[in-house]
Amino acid sequence: MPEVQFVVVAACVLAGSGSAWAGGDVQRGQQAYEARCGGCHSVEADRIGPRHAGIVGRRAGSVAGFAYSEALRKSGITWDAALLDRWLTDPEALVPGQRMGYRLGDAQVRADIVAYLSTLGPVPR
Numbered sequence: 713m714p715e716v717q718f719v720v721v722a723a724c725v726l727a728g729s730g731s732a733w734a735g736g737d738v739q740r741g742q743q744a745y746e747a748r749c750g751g752c753h754s755v756e757a758d759r760i761g762p763r764h765a766g767i768v769g770r771r772a773g774s775v776a777g778f779a780y781s782e783a784l785r786k787s788g789i790t791w792d793a794a795l796l797d798r799w800l801t802d803p804e805a806l807v808p809g810q811r812m813g814y815r816l817g818d819a820q821v822r823a824d825i826v827a828y829l830s831t832l833g834p835v836p837r
């Protein structure tokens with residue numbers, strides 16, 4: 713019953729421990745981010761994918777000047793830890809028509825990366 717587990721995890725995060733996503737390790741997440749996402753993304757600059765500074769709390773598809781898919785731009789999503797986890801699991805399931813050709817099946821690595829992403833403050837534009 714993945715839905716139930718998901719709700720429990722989300723509740724724990726709401727209940728609690730600051731910026732860390734449930735069970736995620738920020739340092740491991742940073743390494744995994746560099747290894748797995750770094751080919752397309754960086755924190756401060758747009759590459760094949762948009763920059764990630766301030767991603768938690770940011771509206772999806774909203775970095776000015778980045779050529780997003782129409783699907784992501786119009787998704788109406790504001791990124792939080794739970795949505796980032798779903799996006800990394802299967803972007804196409806969350807936002808049909810999006811253009812990120814990458815999926816991350818390992819739940820622990822996802823949790824680590826989301827914990828790391830949650831630490832990124834905005835970069836002044």
Ligand code: HEC
Pocket residue numbers: 745748749750751752753760761762767771772773774775779780781782783784796799800809810811812813814816825
């Ligand atoms: C093959 C290149 C590629 C890889 C690898 C990749 N991404 Fe992406 N990512 C993209 C593209 C392209 C988009 C824009 C998608 C769109 O416009 O539909 C995107 C969009 C995103 C967004 C939405 C950003 C926004 O401004 O709304 C997030 C969050 C994201 N990626 C996280 C990650 C993370 C975390 C990883 C590593 C686990 C990763 N991506 C790996 C190409 C990639």
